[in-house]
Amino acid sequence: QVQLVESGGGLVQAGGSLRLSCAASGRTFSRYAMGWFRQAPGKEREFVAAISWSGGSIGTADSVKGRFTISRVNARNMVFLQMNSLKPEDTAVYYCAASATNWGTQPDRYDYWGQGTQVTVSS
Numbered sequence: 393q394v395q396l397v398e399s400g401g402g403l404v405q406a407g408g409s410l411r412l413s414c415a416a417s418g419r420t421f422s423r424y425a426m427g428w429f430r431q432a433p434g435k436e437r438e439f440v441a442a443i444s445w446s447g448g449s450i451g452t453a454d455s456v457k458g459r460f461t462i463s464r465v466n467a468r469n470m471v472f473l474q475m476n477s478l479k480p481e482d483t484a485v486y487y488c489a490a491s492a493t494n495w496g497t498q499p500d501r502y503d504y505w506g507q508g509t510q511v512t513v514s515s
Contacts, residue, residue: 396490397414406478406480410511414428414471416471421466424503426442426464427439427440427443430511445466451497453497460475489503
């Protein structure tokens with residue numbers, strides 16, 4: 393069982409930056425691939441970025457490539473999403489998720505989810 397708690401969301405102007413954090417419970421955190429997803433009102437949940445258990449494999453959605461960076465620190469049971477050059481279209485609830493298998497871009501690949509943190513980018 394893994395429990396995930398996101399933090400770091402907020403209101404930021406376009407062009408600004410935010411760093412999201414996801415704290416995981418459990419001693420087996422390092423065995424899980426981790427991902428970030430987001431969901432805007434009226435839209436489906438979409439993949440943002442993911443990282444393998446070792447950090448050696450990373451995937452990033454084209455819409456955020458070059459602006460967002462995912463990272464993890466297994467010793468602290470933490471995963472991060474650094475978001476730079478934010479745009480109004482990045483506005484969404486951002487979710488952290490854990491997968492007991494390899495990371496993927498589809499939500500059904502993930503076994504555990506956090507409650508989400510709101511990111512709002514004003515123009």
